[in-house]
Amino acid sequence: MKSIGRIWNALANPKRIPRLFALVLGIILLTGFLVPFSLNDQQLYPRPEPQVQIDNHDPLAPYNRGGEPLKERGIVKAQYPENSVNLGKITSYLSPIAIQVKNNTIYYGTSIYSSPGGLIDEILYYTRGLDTILESTILMMAFVIASWVAIHFTMRRDE
Amino acid sequence: MDIATISGQLLGTIPLGDIVPYITPFNLFMFAGALTFTLLIAISRTETQVEAGFGSLKDREVKVGIKEFRIRRFLAIICGLATAGAMITGDLFNFTLFVALIGIVNIGIVSAVKQIDVLDAAFQYGLIAMMASLPLFGGAALVLASTGTLSLFQLSQATFTPVMVTFASVLLILGVAGETGVAPFYATKAEMFRTPGSPFILIIHLSSLLVIVRTIEILLIINKPF
Numbered sequence: 001m002k003s004i005g006r007i008w009n010a011l012a013n014p015k016r017i018p019r020l021f022a023l024v025l026g027i028i029l030l031t032g033f034l035v036p037f038s039l040n041d042q043q044l045y046p047r048p049e050p051q052v053q054i055d056n057h058d059p060l061a062p063y064n065r066g067g068e069p070l071k072e073r074g075i076v077k078a079q080y081p082e083n084s085v086n087l088g089k090i091t092s093y094l095s096p097i098a099i100q101v102k103n104n105t106i107y108y109g110t111s112i113y114s115s116p117g118g119l120i121d122e123i124l125y126y127t128r129g130l131d132t133i134l135e136s137t138i139l140m141m142a143f144v145i146a147s148w149v150a151i152h153f154t155m156r157r158d159e
Numbered sequence: 160m161d162i163a164t165i166s167g168q169l170l171g172t173i174p175l176g177d178i179v180p181y182i183t184p185f186n187l188f189m190f191a192g193a194l195t196f197t198l199l200i201a202i203s204r205t206e207t208q209v210e211a212g213f214g215s216l217k218d219r220e221v222k223v224g225i226k227e228f229r230i231r232r233f234l235a236i237i238c239g240l241a242t243a244g245a246m247i248t249g250d251l252f253n254f255t256l257f258v259a260l261i262g263i264v265n266i267g268i269v270s271a272v273k274q275i276d277v278l279d280a281a282f283q284y285g286l287i288a289m290m291a292s293l294p295l296f297g298g299a300a301l302v303l304a305s306t307g308t309l310s311l312f313q314l315s316q317a318t319f320t321p322v323m324v325t326f327a328s329v330l331l332i333l334g335v336a337g338e339t340g341v342a343p344f345y346a347t348k349a350e351m352f353r354t355p356g357s358p359f360i361l362i363i364h365l366s367s368l369l370v371i372v373r374t375i376e377i378l379l380i381i382n383k384p385f
Contacts, residue, residue, distance in 0.1 A: 014279065018286040021337055025294060028329060035326045040307035044177075079310050083174040127177040134256040138263060141237060145267035148230050153273070 044079055045123055053109075059102040063113045067092040078127045091122045162315050165379055178250040179310065185376070189246040189369050196365055197239025200232065203358045227271050234271075235359040238264040242366040246373055251309045252299045254377060255334070258370055259295065262288040262338035265363045284340060291337025298330035302381065311380055320383040328378050335374045339367035 010016060053061035065088075067074025073088030081087065094102065098112045113121075124132050163169060166185035173180045182190075205228055208221040223231075238261055245257035266288060269281045303309050305323040335341075 014283045018283055018290065021287050021290060025290060025333060025337075028294070028333060032326055032330075035322055037305065037323045038321065039304055042307045044303070044308050079177040079308060079313065080174065080179060083179070084176050128252075130175050130178045131250075131253055131256060134253070134260060137237075138256065138260050141234070141260065141263055141267065144230075145234070145263070145270060148267075149270055152226070152271075 044077060046077060057106050059106045059109060060112060061109045063109060065091050069093045076122050084127050087122060087126060090120055093120050162380060165376055178253050179312065180247040181249040182247060186247045190243050193239055193243035193246055193369055197236055200235050200239060200358050200362060205358065230271050231268050231359045234264050234267045235362045238268065238362050238366055242369050245370055249311050251302055251311065251377065255295045255299045258335055258338050259292055261366045261370060268359055268363060287337045291334045294330040295334025295338060298327040298334060301327035311377065314381045317383065324381060328382055331374065335370060339370050341367060341371060
């Protein structure tokens with residue numbers, strides 16, 4: 001019984017807790033290598049094979065989903081299509097700058113995609129829009145906390 | 160397990176694209192509970208601790224200043240709303256995002272306290288919360304990879320559970336345990352409860368309790384033998 005009490009006492013020290021957590025996490029992640037794993041090929045959010053579009057010299061590789069704005073739907077799947085009626089209709093929209101870049105070079109697919117007015121990721125902004133709102137909320141709360149701590153504990157120290 | 164078996168009759172859904180929160184008596188009760196508590200916090204003021212001095216008649220009041228009060232009330236309200244959202248969401252990844260939001264706001268609630276011991280403990284808790292985001296989101300990603308969906312409705316209709324989903328459940332438990340700080344990773348949080356400012360501290364308790372209950376419900380839904 002004495003040794004159990006010693007373990008509890010060791011666990012009561014906050015400094016030891018992150019190390020204990022990291023150890024448990026590491027052990028569990030290592031056992032993950034032993035778990036048999038098969039990728040489901042009926043994926044909800046499909047992607048082309050990584051190098052296919054690059055080998056075809058597609059200027060929007062590797063994110064081209066096809067389609068034409070407001071006319072033809074691109075390849076975007078939804079879990080509940082009845083909730084997103086206009087899915088895929090604006091996924092291929094490009095801003096004039098993005099069209100210029102696309103016509104001149106085939107190496108800027110990732111940059112076009114990540115710039116505003118590039119390809120619009122409808123999974124982010126349409127079918128899973130609540131996730132995007134939550135992600136930016138998490139980021140905003142982190143900034144609120146960090147700036148509050150910086151202003152009150154770092155810049156206006158009492159002592 | 161079927162959703163109707165574990166949480167009662169399905170009263171309705173809220174269609175938000177692929178993320179479909181669903182309402183059952185079980186989820187509705189926890190949702191309303193979290194919202195009611197958040198409302199109570201929004202209109203309440205903090206406690207004042209009285210520290211008795213030994214060997215003298217002088218007592219010392221520990222009050223919470225107005226600035227500290229306001230930021231902690233704000234973060235506590237966000238924490239309550241995130242808890243309420245986690246209670247009715249019908250999507251696994253959405254749930255993990257709500258849990259991550261609760262974790263980071265919990266750190267904020269205590270990090271506004273000007274006590275060095277408490278800030279040290281909050282720092283350690285922050286380290287755990289950062290580490291826990293790996294198994295939390297990793298678990299949800301593994302579920303998506305091996306079943307092809309994140310919707311709890313679809314997952315509850317699956318006929319069998321791949322072994323990887325069981326492993327992902329273990330990761331999810333570890334992630335939630337780290338983010339909400341349950342035993343045996345509790346010591347960092349216990350230190351934080353000694354701060355003045357009672358109602359705001361209590362939302363940390365309430366959110367971990369409700370999130371653990373919801374996690375168990377979700378794990379029963381996505382693992383088939385149960």
